[in-house]
Amino acid sequence: MPRFAANLTTMYTELPFLERFEAAAQDGFRAVEFLFPYDFDAAGIAAALRANGLQQVLFNAPPGDWAAGERGTCALPGREAEFRAGIELALRYAVALGCPRLHLMAGLSSGESQRAAQRAAWAGNLRWAARELAREGLTALVEPINPRDMPGYLLNTQADAHALVAEVGEPNLKVQMDLYHCQVVEGDVATKIRRHLDGIGHVQVAGVPERNEPDRGELNCFYLFELLDELGYDGWIGCEYRPRGATRDGLGWLARWRAAGSGDQAK
Numbered sequence: 001m002p003r004f005a006a007n008l009t010t011m012y013t014e015l016p017f018l019e020r021f022e023a024a025a026q027d028g029f030r031a032v033e034f035l036f037p038y039d040f041d042a043a044g045i046a047a048a049l050r051a052n053g054l055q056q057v058l059f060n061a062p063p064g065d066w067a068a069g070e071r072g073t074c075a076l077p078g079r080e081a082e083f084r085a086g087i088e089l090a091l092r093y094a095v096a097l098g099c100p101r102l103h104l105m106a107g108l109s110s111g112e113s114q115r116a117a118q119r120a121a122w123a124g125n126l127r128w129a130a131r132e133l134a135r136e137g138l139t140a141l142v143e144p145i146n147p148r149d150m151p152g153y154l155l156n157t158q159a160d161a162h163a164l165v166a167e168v169g170e171p172n173l174k175v176q177m178d179l180y181h182c183q184v185v186e187g188d189v190a191t192k193i194r195r196h197l198d199g200i201g202h203v204q205v206a207g208v209p210e211r212n213e214p215d216r217g218e219l220n221c222f223y224l225f226e227l228l229d230e231l232g233y234d235g236w237i238g239c240e241y242r243p244r245g246a247t248r249d250g251l252g253w254l255a256r257w258r259a260a261g262s263g264d265q266a267k
Helices: 017-026 042-051 080-097 112-134 158-168 179-185 189-199 221-231 252-259
Strands: 003-007 031-033 055-060 101-103 139-142 173-178 200-205 236-239
Touching: 003 055, 017 031, 017 042, 031 236, 042 055, 042 080, 055 080, 055 236, 080 101, 080 112, 101 200, 112 139, 112 158, 139 158, 139 200, 158 173, 158 189, 173 179, 173 189, 179 189, 179 200, 189 200, 189 221, 200 221, 221 252
Parallel strands: 003 031, 003 236, 031 055, 055 101, 101 139, 139 173, 173 200, 200 236
Antiparallel strands: none
């Protein structure tokens, strides 16, 4: 059954970060994800997870200089040493937090003239990183992201993501499918799920187009949750959305899913 993980970067932002774990657990979540843990001590995050009976299911490897607009270093030629150091740091956190998945952000396009060089660096870095993660039993993820929210990002479509994974050829490299990004870029989300499910390592959701609660807007999230269930998806669905108000006040969608008997947060 689809299980939901609260994204603590976008949800419960009315609270300090380390207090969000307890709030998520009180609302019935059994797992969490977030963008980056590196501003906090791994031991402190691990303690918050244990105290609230939560599983950490995903976070991102270091993205470069986020404040300056960088969005990953995996596909940036000449930054291989920085990328590898970031993976080593992310692995230390993943092991400490018991987290089985890491998202490796590609970075922004350097222009058409650099496309081939970026692709070569990208594939090489992914291959190296996937093998390093495999030593710890972890899954590496790449994610198509829509260019409206992240202009210039190198990976935008499901087909391109799965082609990249096939090119790299490492069994623990999968695609992180955010249903929000997929709808914004290409639509036909259910068909994409059916076509690519075997290569999907994690799913995320938000309403389209405002990226609020998943039951808001043009995306029929309940139909897609049922489809994932029907197809046998047994992973987590990360709730990477921006609540319209206080997070708890907007969880009616989750209550309705539970009441329908389709969702089981305890498993």
